[in-house]
Amino acid sequence: MTRDTYAALQLKIQKEITRLQKQAQALQSKQRSPVITSIVRSMREYDITPEEIASAYNKKKPARPATRPARAATAAKRTVPPKYKHPETGATWTGRGKAPRWISEAETAGKSRDQFLIKR
Known part of the structure; x- marks a missing residue:
């Protein structure tokens, strides 16, 4: 059984991390495509402009109510x-x-x- 050096192990781990990150990006882009298609379909159906989406997206989110008073x-x-x-x-x-x-x-x-x- 050969003994791997620290540098060799670190290189293997970095390659595995890179491979997994690429796999995660591919999965995300695969799942995003139908969502984007659905959003565009809804925008056309309700005659919503991208500017309206941008202004709604940039609005400040309301604060979440506290579960119990302080x-x-x-x-x-x-x-x-x-x-x-x-x-x-x-x-x-x-x-x-x-x-x-x-x-x-x-x-x-x-x-x-x-x-x-x-x-x-």
Whole structure:
């Protein structure tokens, strides 16, 4: 059994790729011919000009509808009222996400978060 070199193997593969590409092109052109004939027949039947086809082809395609709404879009529509308020500065916090510095510092100083609750 002979041992092929890398270059020889690469050359064989390139030839095979070229042969397969030519085969694919021949198949595509064979399948395209009846489609083109059908299009031309329809154009003649409905009196459609090539310019009309070109203008319809160049129109912008409509965007595909999303299968489900994005979360960010729906979340941005609702605002959450503030739950906590700093008595001196008037800064507010909804109670969601990371606590603001003024709440963290007050808790470190021994105060309760409940002292900053907005009474409704």
